[in-house]
Amino acid sequence: MGRFRARAALAIAAIAGGLVLTLRGQVADLSRLQILQNVGLTAVDEGVIVDQSHLSGSPGSARRAGFHATLEQAGTSSGVARFRPGRVLVRFRDEASMAERRAAVRMASASGEIGTRPSYADFDVVQLNPSEDAEAAARVLSQRPEVQYAQVAHRVRATMVPNDPLYATMQWNLPMLNLEKAWDIQPAAGSTITVAVIDTGMAYQNATITATIPAFRDDQGTLYPALGTVTIPYSAAPQLVNAANAGRIIMPFDFVTNGARPPLDFEGHGTHVSGTIGQLTNDGVGTAGVAFNVKLMPLKALASDWDVLFGAATDVGGFDDDIARALHYAADNGAKIINMSLGSSGPANCATNANQPECSPVIEAAMRYAVGKGCFVTVAGGNEFEDNIPPFGTNPTSILAEIASRVPGVVSVAAVNRGKDHAFYSSTGSYIELSAPGGDVRGFGLAGAIYQQTFDPNFTDTFLLPPAQYHAPRFDVMGFIPYQGTSMASPHVAGVAAMLMQQGVTDPAVIEEVLEKTAVDLGAAGRDNTFGFGLVDARAALRGLGLAK
Amino acid sequence: MTRIVFLLLGLTLAAPAAAQDEPSLSIRPFFLVTDQSFAAVDTFDAAFGKTYFPFFGGGGQVVFKGTYFVEITASRFQENGERSYFSGGKAFKLGIPLTATITPIEVTGGYRFRLPTLPRVRPYVAAGFGSYGYQETSSFADAGDNVDTRHAGFVVNGGAEFRLHRWIGVAVDVQYTHIPGILGTGGVSQQTGESDLGGVAARFKAIVGR
Numbered sequence: 001m002g003r004f005r006a007r008a009a010l011a012i013a014a015i016a017g018g019l020v021l022t023l024r025g026q027v028a029d030l031s032r033l034q035i036l037q038n039v040g041l042t043a044v045d046e047g048v049i050v051d052q053s054h055l056s057g058s059p060g061s062a063r064r065a066g067f068h069a070t071l072e073q074a075g076t077s078s079g080v081a082r083f084r085p086g087r088v089l090v091r092f093r094d095e096a097s098m099a100e101r102r103a104a105v106r107m108a109s110a111s112g113e114i115g116t117r118p119s120y121a122d123f124d125v126v127q128l129n130p131s132e133d134a135e136a137a138a139r140v141l142s143q144r145p146e147v148q149y150a151q152v153a154h155r156v157r158a159t160m161v162p163n164d165p166l167y168a169t170m171q172w173n174l175p176m177l178n179l180e181k182a183w184d185i186q187p188a189a190g191s192t193i194t195v196a197v198i199d200t201g202m203a204y205q206n207a208t209i210t211a212t213i214p215a216f217r218d219d220q221g222t223l224y225p226a227l228g229t230v231t232i233p234y235s236a237a238p239q240l241v242n243a244a245n246a247g248r249i250i251m252p253f254d255f256v257t258n259g260a261r262p263p264l265d266f267e268g269h270g271t272h273v274s275g276t277i278g279q280l281t282n283d284g285v286g287t288a289g290v291a292f293n294v295k296l297m298p299l300k301a302l303a304s305d306w307d308v309l310f311g312a313a314t315d316v317g318g319f320d321d322d323i324a325r326a327l328h329y330a331a332d333n334g335a336k337i338i339n340m341s342l343g344s345s346g347p348a349n350c351a352t353n354a355n356q357p358e359c360s361p362v363i364e365a366a367m368r369y370a371v372g373k374g375c376f377v378t379v380a381g382g383n384e385f386e387d388n389i390p391p392f393g394t395n396p397t398s399i400l401a402e403i404a405s406r407v408p409g410v411v412s413v414a415a416v417n418r419g420k421d422h423a424f425y426s427s428t429g430s431y432i433e434l435s436a437p438g439g440d441v442r443g444f445g446l447a448g449a450i451y452q453q454t455f456d457p458n459f460t461d462t463f464l465l466p467p468a469q470y471h472a473p474r475f476d477v478m479g480f481i482p483y484q485g486t487s488m489a490s491p492h493v494a495g496v497a498a499m500l501m502q503q504g505v506t507d508p509a510v511i512e513e514v515l516e517k518t519a520v521d522l523g524a525a526g527r528d529n530t531f532g533f534g535l536v537d538a539r540a541a542l543r544g545l546g547l548a549k
Numbered sequence: 550m551t552r553i554v555f556l557l558l559g560l561t562l563a564a565p566a567a568a569q570d571e572p573s574l575s576i577r578p579f580f581l582v583t584d585q586s587f588a589a590v591d592t593f594d595a596a597f598g599k600t601y602f603p604f605f606g607g608g609g610q611v612v613f614k615g616t617y618f619v620e621i622t623a624s625r626f627q628e629n630g631e632r633s634y635f636s637g638g639k640a641f642k643l644g645i646p647l648t649a650t651i652t653p654i655e656v657t658g659g660y661r662f663r664l665p666t667l668p669r670v671r672p673y674v675a676a677g678f679g680s681y682g683y684q685e686t687s688s689f690a691d692a693g694d695n696v697d698t699r700h701a702g703f704v705v706n707g708g709a710e711f712r713l714h715r716w717i718g719v720a721v722d723v724q725y726t727h728i729p730g731i732l733g734t735g736g737v738s739q740q741t742g743e744s745d746l747g748g749v750a751a752r753f754k755a756i757v758g759r
Contacts, residue, residue: 185645185689504643510636539689544632544643546685547592549696549735 030260032212032311035234037262040206041476043235045286048166049456049479082358083152084319086130088112088138089362091123096146104147108140118258118321120328122369123362125321126150135357142355149354149361153319156302156344156400166480167281167288170451172418173437174288177492182499182538190291190498194250195277195337196330196375197491198323199270201263202298203455203475204241204249207234209264211310213472216463224467234264235476237271239279239286239453240296247295248278251333254300255322256313263300266307266475268454270298272483273341275452276491277498286480287451290495290538297335299326302342305463306473318342323400324366331373336501338370338377339494341487345382345389346399348429351406364403371409376501376508378494379404380486381414382427398427405431409508411515414531415439415489418448420522422530426486433532434515435522436492439484449482457481496538503542514541571615577758581606581624583724585750589732589743595640596630596647596737604653604750610758612661619658620675626651632687635740647687651746653726655679655704673722674707681746683731702728702747710756720754 088108092101101124105112111129118125126141128134134152141150167174174180183189213227236242241249254263265271278296279289301322303313323342330338346358354361367377382398389396401412412431415423415438422428423440439450459474497511505511518541519534527533583604587593593600606624632645659675678701685696708722726747733744 181689181691505634505641507636507639507641510634510639510641513636514634542643543687543689544634544641544645545736545740546632546647546687546696547589547596547649547736547738548683548685548698548732549694 028257028314029311030257033261034210035261035264036208036210038205039208040233040235042206043203043238043476043478045238045453046456046477046479047286048170048451049458049481083134083154084315084321085134086128086132087153087321088126088128088134088141088150089123089153089321089324090114090126090141090150091148091362091365092146093148100146104141104144107144108137112137118325120325120332121321122328122365123321123324139355139357149365151320151355151360151362152357153321154344154346154358154360154399155315156318156320156323156342166286166451170447170480171287172447173439173450173492174290176416176420176437176535177290177496178537178539179290182496182542185539185542186499186503188502189281189293190278190495190502191293193291193337193498193502194295194297194335195291195339195494195498196297196299196326196335197270197274197277198299198301198326198330198338198340198342199265199273200267200302200304201254201265201270201300202240202252202274202296203235203237203265203271203478204252204296204298205236205262205264207262207264208232209234209475211472213309216309218463222467224463224470227470227472230472232472233474233476235478237275237453237478239478240271240274242280245280250295250297250335251329252298253326253329255326255329256300256303256307256318261312263298264475265298265300265304265455266310266460266473267302267304268457268460268481269304269341269483269487270300270302272452272454272481273339273487273491274298275454276450276488277339277495279452286453289452290492291498294337294495294498297330297333299330301326306460309463320360320362324362327363327366327370327377331370331375336375337494337498338375339491340377340379340400341485341490343380343382343398343400343486345384345392345396346402347392348397348402350397350399350402358399360399360403363400364407367403367407367410371407371508374506374508375409376497376511377404377407377410378490378497379410379412380490381412381432383425383485383487385425385427395427395429397429397431401427402429402431405433409512411493411512412532413486413490413493415484415486416522416531416535418444420535422523423484425484426489426530428529430529432529433512434493434519435531435535436489438486438489439482441482441484446482449484450488451480451482453478454481493536496536496541499538500541503544571612572759573614575612575615575759577610577612577756579608579610579720579754579756581608581622581752581754583624583750583752585626585748587748588745589738589741589748591635591640591741592732592736592738592743595633595635595642595741596649597628598630602626602628604651606653610756616661616663617658618661618673618675620656620677622653622655622657624653633737635737640737645688647685650682650684652682652684653679654682657704657706659706661710669712671710671712672708673710673720674705676703676705678703679726679728681728681731683746685736698731700728700730702726706752708752716757716759718756720752720756722752722754724750724752726750
């Protein structure tokens with residue numbers, strides 16, 4: 001018996017080892033993930049979940065970060081990649097012929113080929129051998145006269161500072177924006193407006209998932225066994241979508257799998273962000289949302305840990321090309337507000353020299369396209385105030401937020417805490433334009449966080465458990481979970497903008513102007529690098545101006 | 550309008566000569582209707598969708614020797630519109646009801662000319678000052694949000710009076726008012742850069758008295 005156990009253990013170890021090797025360096029394998037849409041039970045609602053395992057600096061948070069890194073290493077060939085290997089995003093000048101374009105590519109890379117232009121892209125993707133230096137190729141291409149810009153596909157991440165631990169008791173954030181009086185002005189709360197949420201997806205429908213989950217090693221080298229093929233329950237967040245308002249979901253799309261799977265959230269971030277924008281309100285359940293009647297367009301462009309383990313993605317996070325395509329998609333399919341609770345760090349001078357590593361001209365072009373189509377865009381200001389991100393140092397420039405500050409109709413949003421002061425993590429700089437509540441547990445405890453309905457991490461983040469307790473996740477247990485980050489601040493502004501657009505201000509640049517002029521000045525008098533023009537005042541923005549006052 | 554002018558001229562010419570007799574001092578009440586084009590074009594257009602509005606009022610004149618006069622006028626304008634924003638030359642109406650009320654009290658002094666060939670027509674010019682009340686109320690207002698203020702301005706006008714009867718006359722004139730201090734420091738008027746609540750008005754007065 002003992003011998004049999006030893007053999008079985010060896011066999012399991014061998015299989016597991018093989019699967020670990022298989023996981024590392026492989027491309028996405030969608031055959032491992034099947035989703036039977038609209039088949040599943042409604043979510044179990046556990047109410048408020050006081051879970052401190054996601055608090056910034058907690059052991060749980062550290063383990064999650066390490067686990068992310070492990071999966072990123074599994075999906076890429078050289079450590080935690082700052083960009084997607086094997087591709088350069090290029091916008092050729094219109095007058096350049098195809099022959100000239102190909103010649104330019106050959107000058108930059110021996111293996112470079114211009115691929116078929118992806119949907120919702122105004123740029124081309126030059127495919128390289130993954131072992132080639134994509135940054136070097138982008139640098140050469142950006143110097144070519146045929147090229148408007150060339151860049152690698154930078155990795156972007158959700159900007160929430162993980163904070164895993166209702167209106168009158170817990171949502172200090174909504175009254176801070178003077179929303180009660182804004183709702184008096186517009187009880188319809190954005191009912192005619194579609195808000196696109198570019199994020200980790202959204203829990204917008206019930207489903208039954210069949211996934212084949214391989215073994216993996218965490219950041220400590222601990223082996224987690226393969227779970228084989230498992231059936232996983234998945235439910236819509238009932239405070240986002242229920243039988244009475246199923247029509248609020250508009251044109252969902254998953255850019256991680258290029259539309260091969262529905263944009264279901266396997267992380268919780270996108271669902272939480274969507275809740276702040278449009279959580280069902282006045283229904284006697286849970287929390288409230290800002291523009292609680294808006295239509296929602298879930299656009300999944302950020303992959304989560306489970307996306308990687310399910311074989312739907314190679315890396316955690318997202319990349320510039322998917323974000324840019326999502327911006328085009330949203331603008332072309334009727335969205336009027338786009339929320340981007342995501343970001344990346346880079347140099348401070350992309351405004352004067354966009355063709356340098358870490359700048360993202362492809363996203364700037366996509367933002368300008370979206371604004372040109374009448375979309376107002378909100379971007380998280382960044383969570384790196386205390387973080388040292390080599391080579392950019394502490395409090396580095398948040399690239400997407402910096403772009404936002406240069407595009408009228410796109411705003412970068414910093415986070416304030418419950419005391420209307422700077423949230424400890426919120427990045428500062430000349431690119432910060434507005435402030436909104438982002439949550440801050442430092443000094444306020446869990447009462448200082450932003451609560452919305454999303455997955456109970458105790459049922460989803462099973463990879464943080466010891467291997468013996470590790471099991472398949474469940475995405476059908478929901479609770480009101482505390483989060484903090486500029487990811488949480490940005491959707492507050494998106495919600496107010498949706499209400500403002502429904503009220504009659506249809507020009508994105510004017511929406512920005514209005515939000516900035518009606519903001520409550522915080523910090524140093526006038527615009528400053530911590531709070532921008534100040535804290536958004538929903539009532540002042542929606543009520544507009546008389547002749548004299 | 551042309552028909553009205555011809556009718557007035559006809560009535561003037563048809564009036565008995567006695568109507569032209571003028572006492573050394575006369576006190577003459579009148580009713581007033583004006584059509585004012587506001588100087589703050591973009592501001593009024595943003596709130597009301599147009600810039601021409603009527604004022605209704607009345608007043609009294611004291612005329613000395615038929616030539617010099619002092620006039621006091623009180624009138625009122627009230628219009629319902631919407632709160633709005635103005636940017637890039639375009640107004641964005643918000644559907645929130647707004648009511649603006651202007652109550653001018655103007656005092657002018659002037660001179661009446663004599664036309665030997667048309668004794669029943671008395672051209673005149675006048676200038677003076679006014680106190681202009683401005684009230685702005687709108688829905689969803691908190692304490693202090695509405696406006697209730699009064700500022701001084703100045704006024705000049707010129708026109709002609711037509712004697713229809715010994716005791717009845719009419720006057721038509723054009724009046725320019727300049728009213729600083731109410732617009733320009735807040736609201737849409739700050740966005741449009743307009744600071745004058747005045748404008749140019751065509752006025753019609755029905756005068757009772759000699």
